[in-house]
Structures are given as C-alpha cells and as structure tokens.
Amino acid sequence: MTQPARQAPAFDPAILNLPRVGRLHLGRWLSAALVLLALALVIKAFAEGDIAWKVVGQFFTAPAILGGLVNTVIMTICAMALGITLGVVFAIMAMSPNGVMRGCAAFYIWFFRGTPLILQLLIWFNLALVFPTIGIPGLFSARTIDVIGPFMATLLGLGINQGAYTAEVVRSGILSVDHGQTEAAKTIGMTRLTTLRRIVLPQAMRVIIPPVGNEVVSMVKLTSIASVIQFSEILRNAQTIYYANARVIELLIVAAGWYLIVVSILSLGQIALERHFAKGRAGAGGRHG
Amino acid sequence: MAETTIPMVKALSVTKRFGTLAALDDVSLDIAQGEVVCIVGPSGSGKSTLLRCINQLERIDSGAIWVDGDLAGFRQDGSRLVELTDRDIARQRLASGMVFQRFNLFAHMTALQNIVEGPVTVLKRPRRDAIAEAEALLSRVGLAEKRDAYPSELSGGQQQRVAIARALAMQPRLMLFDEPTSALDPELVGEVLAVMRDLARSGMTMIVVTHELGFAREVASRVVFMDQGRLVEQGPPAQVLGAPQQQRTRDFIAAVLS
Numbered sequence: 001m002t003q004p005a006r007q008a009p010a011f012d013p014a015i016l017n018l019p020r021v022g023r024l025h026l027g028r029w030l031s032a033a034l035v036l037l038a039l040a041l042v043i044k045a046f047a048e049g050d051i052a053w054k055v056v057g058q059f060f061t062a063p064a065i066l067g068g069l070v071n072t073v074i075m076t077i078c079a080m081a082l083g084i085t086l087g088v089v090f091a092i093m094a095m096s097p098n099g100v101m102r103g104c105a106a107f108y109i110w111f112f113r114g115t116p117l118i119l120q121l122l123i124w125f126n127l128a129l130v131f132p133t134i135g136i137p138g139l140f141s142a143r144t145i146d147v148i149g150p151f152m153a154t155l156l157g158l159g160i161n162q163g164a165y166t167a168e169v170v171r172s173g174i175l176s177v178d179h180g181q182t183e184a185a186k187t188i189g190m191t192r193l194t195t196l197r198r199i200v201l202p203q204a205m206r207v208i209i210p211p212v213g214n215e216v217v218s219m220v221k222l223t224s225i226a227s228v229i230q231f232s233e234i235l236r237n238a239q240t241i242y243y244a245n246a247r248v249i250e251l252l253i254v255a256a257g258w259y260l261i262v263v264s265i266l267s268l269g270q271i272a273l274e275r276h277f278a279k280g281r282a283g284a285g286g287r288h289g
Numbered sequence: 290m291a292e293t294t295i296p297m298v299k300a301l302s303v304t305k306r307f308g309t310l311a312a313l314d315d316v317s318l319d320i321a322q323g324e325v326v327c328i329v330g331p332s333g334s335g336k337s338t339l340l341r342c343i344n345q346l347e348r349i350d351s352g353a354i355w356v357d358g359d360l361a362g363f364r365q366d367g368s369r370l371v372e373l374t375d376r377d378i379a380r381q382r383l384a385s386g387m388v389f390q391r392f393n394l395f396a397h398m399t400a401l402q403n404i405v406e407g408p409v410t411v412l413k414r415p416r417r418d419a420i421a422e423a424e425a426l427l428s429r430v431g432l433a434e435k436r437d438a439y440p441s442e443l444s445g446g447q448q449q450r451v452a453i454a455r456a457l458a459m460q461p462r463l464m465l466f467d468e469p470t471s472a473l474d475p476e477l478v479g480e481v482l483a484v485m486r487d488l489a490r491s492g493m494t495m496i497v498v499t500h501e502l503g504f505a506r507e508v509a510s511r512v513v514f515m516d517q518g519r520l521v522e523q524g525p526p527a528q529v530l531g532a533p534q535q536q537r538t539r540d541f542i543a544a545v546l547s
Binding site for chain 2: 180280
C-alpha cells in the first residue's frame with residue numbers, strides 16, 4: 001500500500017497578486033434575518049395591539065408616578081446602605097476569633113437567607129401584633145404602630161435581608177486579599193481594625209463591587225414587592241392609577257420604562273466605581289522577579 | 290552606658306510547635322545592638338519561624354523573647370505573666386521592621402503611599418512630614434522617580450527596596466529580613482543586597498534569614514546555623530561558613546555551594 005507520489009505544487013509567486021474574497025457566512029445572515037423577522041412581528045403586534053401610547057406619554061411624568069419613582073430610589077439607597085453596613089459588620093463577625101460572634105453571624109445569615117423576603121416584610125409590618133410598644137426600658141418607648149409604618153417596615157425588611165447576602169459577598173472579598181497584606185500591616189504596628197479599614201477592605205472592594213452592583217440593580221426592582229404592605233413606590237402608584245382608569249398595560253409600561261432608566265444609570269455608576277477600585281491592578285496582578 | 294548592655298533581642302528556651310512538628314526547639318539566642326546576624330540553614334529549619342516569633346506574627350508555645358528589653362506578648366504582674374492586648378502587641382511590634390520574601394507591598398497604594406501609611410495612620414505623624422521623609426527614603430533606596438508607581442508596575446527588586454523603605458519609615462530599632470532575595474530573579478538580587486549592605490553600615494541591628502552565603506560572609510557580624518528547629522552552631526562568618534565545627538553545618542554549606 002504505497003501512497004501515490006504527490007505532485008509538488010507550483011509555488012508560483014503570482015499567487016501573491018490574486019485578489020482575496022471573503023467567505024459568505026450564510027448561517028449568520030440567515031439567523032440574523034430570522035431574529036429580525038421575529039422582532040418585527042413583536043413590534044407589529046404591540047403597534048396594532050390595544051395600547052394607547054398617548055396614555056403612556058401622558059402618565060410618564062404624572063406627579064403620582066414621579067412621587068413613586070422618588071420613593072423607589074430613596075428606598076433603594078436606604079435599604080442598600082443598611083444592607084451594606086450590616087453586611088460588613090456581620091462579615092467581620094463571621095471571621096472573628098470569638099465563637100459567639102461567629103455563631104451570631106451564622107444565625108443571622110441562615111435565618112434571613114432561609115425565609116422568603118415577602119414573609120419578612122409581613123413580619124416587620126405586623127410587628128405591632130407581637131410588641132405593642134418598643135423602646136429601651138427606662139429610656140424611651142413608643143407605640144410600634146407609630147414607628148414601623150410602611151416605609152420603616154420596608155426598609156427593615158429589605159435592608160436586613162440584603163445584609164445577609166452582602167455579608168457573604170464581603171466575606172469572600174476579604175478572603176480574596178492575600179494574607180501577606182495583613183501580615184505586612186501588622187509589622188508596621190496596625191491593629192486588627194485599622195488593618196481591615198486601611199488595607200484589607202479597600203482591596204476587597206475590587207471583588208465586592210461587581211456583585212453588590214448587581215444587588216443594587218436587584219434592589220431597585222425588589223422594592224416593588226413592598227407594594228404588598230402599602231409602601232407607595234412606583235409600581236404601587238401605577239397600580240393605584242390603573243385601578244381608577246383601567247389603563248393597565250399602559251401604566252405597567254410607564255413603570256417598566258422608569259425601572260429601565262434607573263437601572264441603566266446605576267449600571268454606568270457601577271462601571272465608574274469598578275474602575276476606581278481597580279487602581280494598582282494594571283494588568284493581571286504584580287510582576288515578580 | 291548601662292543601656293548599651295541590654296541585648297536588642299534575647300530569646301530564652303523558645304519553643305514553637307505547628308501540630309506535632311517542633312518548628313523551634315529550645316532556641317536561645319542573644320543579639321546585641323548594632324549586630325548583623327545572618328541565620329542560615331535548610332528549609333524547614335525554623336529560621337523564618339524564629340523571625341516571625343520575634344515580631345509576634347507567631348505566638349511561642351514556651352520560653353520568652355525580649356526585644357530591646359521588653360518582654361514580647363506579656364506583662365509581668367507580680368508572680369504571673371499577663372497576656373497583652375492586641376493594641377499593646379501592635380505597639381511592641383513597632384520596635385522591629387520586617388521585610389518579607391514576597392515583598393507584601395500594599396497593592397492598592399503607590400510606592401510613596403506604602404511608605405507614608407504607617408507613619409500617618411499608626412504614628413499619627415503630620416502627612417506633610419511623613420511625605421518628606423518617605424521621599425528621602427525612596428532616594429536612599431534609589432527609587433525617587435518611582436514614588437507614584439503602584440507595586441504591580443515595579444520589578445521584584447524595586448518592590449523589595451520599597452518594602453525596606455516602608456519598614457524604615459517606622460524608625461525601628463531592629464530590622465528583620467525573611468529571605469529578602471529568594472523570590473527575585475538572579476539579576477535583581479544585587480540591588481536589594483546593596484541597600485541592605487548600606488543599612489548594615491549605618492549601624493542598624495539586623496537579623497537576616499538568607500541563602501546568600503556571600504552576603505553573610507561579607508556583611509554579617511555573626512552567622513547562626515539552624516537545623517530542625519535547633520540552633521546548631523554560631524560564630525563569626527569566617528568560622529561558621531569557612532571552618533564549621535558541626536557535621537550538619539559542613540553538609541549544608543557543601544550542598545549550597547555545589
């Protein structure tokens with residue numbers, strides 16, 4: 001079974017002057033055409049559907065909608081601030097040499113990650129059923145029903161729930177910082193807390209920011225479930241309006257538009273933050289040798 | 290003149306275990322002010338552990354260490370030894386500066402910020418003074434033009450020189466070097482050793498864990514050979530490296546030089 005002798009190609013330099021023609025990429029053209037067709041059908045359906053776009057425009061900047069938008073944004077900021085604060089505190093507790101601290105942090109994370117958010121909101125909102133008054137004995141006390149209204153219940157529910165998730169994110173961020181950094185900080189006389197604040201957390205931010213950014217985006221939308229306890233955020237206000245005028249889809253489109261606008265702005269902010277905390281990380285880590 | 294008779298470091302019967310392994314086994318050592326002591330020995334002989342116990346990165350299991358006359362980690366209260374708080378231990382650590390094998394520069398700070406951090410955050414020095422001193426230190430280690438470079442933009446040799454400057458900025462009375470050139474490419478070892486040589490000439494007390502026997506021979510006032518957690522032999526470099534008394538020392542030196 002000898003192979004037939006191969007003919008040597010001509011190696012003709014004239015080949016260098018031949019024009020080059022690209023491939024046709026038939027598959028790409030075909031799939032793009034199919035997707036565009038489907039998109040066109042969806043747009044046609046909406047255009048011909050019974051949607052009064054004028055109503056959408058009319059309500060987009062209605063006072064009740066804008067008021068709801070402000071409440072949504074304020075709640076997002078407050079709940080995330082509370083969540084991140086609790087997250088950092090419980091992440092540090094979870095890594096404490098003190099067993100009681102670790103146990104406490106583990107319980108917090110277990111409880112608030114293990115129950116549905118809507119259930120937690122209902123508990124906070126109905127806290128007055130268990131504790132008619134709250135306060136510090138001898139210092140002050142107040143009727144629970146006055147203190148924990150829809151805003152407070154939503155803030156506590158969202159913030160404390162968020163803290164349980166953020167604690168895990170912060171913990172993994174702290175663990176991502178090389179132990180040598182902590183040792184170097186110790187050798188210049190830093191205490192444990194100073195080391196965390198000045199050396200470890202700033203570097204952990206690089207790992208913490210992307211997931212927390214995602215959580216902020218989730219939080220914007222998560223505030224909408226507070227409509228079940230009468231917190232007047234944008235979705236609840238949209239609902240209130242459509243109960244009156246029956247323009248259901250139009251008002252849902254208004255709310256959806258605002259959510260998309262807020263989330264898009266936040267995404268831009270996240271990109272800027274990630275750039276800031278990437279400093280000192282030009283390329284993949286340090287050169288050695 | 291009584292002060293000068295206090296040893297800079299005094300280790301007495303120090304034992305440190307990691308699980309069942311005795312990393313340090315009954316080690317006693319005195320180091321006088323101004324001495325440059327090189328500790329040599331095979332890996333796992335406990336030389337790095339000894340350094341880390343001197344500045345309390347590790348807790349010793351028994352024995353005692355005094356740094357510049359202060360008992361490390363404890364305060365004597367009548368007939369008892371009371372463990373110090375984190376804050377007091379942090380203060381004790383200020384007596385010594387440490388240089389690590391892997392540099393451990395703060396990755397999110399420039400060279401200058403690395404050096405300024407301790408004086409400003411820990412010593413509460415005015416930032417302006419700290420920056421002026423940091424610039425002087427950068428010049429001293431030959432890196433004045435790298436003040437705004439991040440560690441990731443520096444070579445290993447440059448990072449190690451910044452790390453030395455960072456330790457010196459705390460004005461320590463003792464400098465500890467834990468294999469400062471072991472992570473460097475061969476052509477970068479010289480620049481780091483040059484800085485250390487200058488430092489030794491300035492009269493700084495230094496303990497250097499190293500495999501650079503040439504450096505030890507030239508700069509050390511004393512060489513200590515350790516093996517399996519024990520102090521095997523010590524003396525002037527010419528004696529320990531040139532005419533070792535112990536078979537284990539001879540074997541080690543032969544292995545390193547071959």
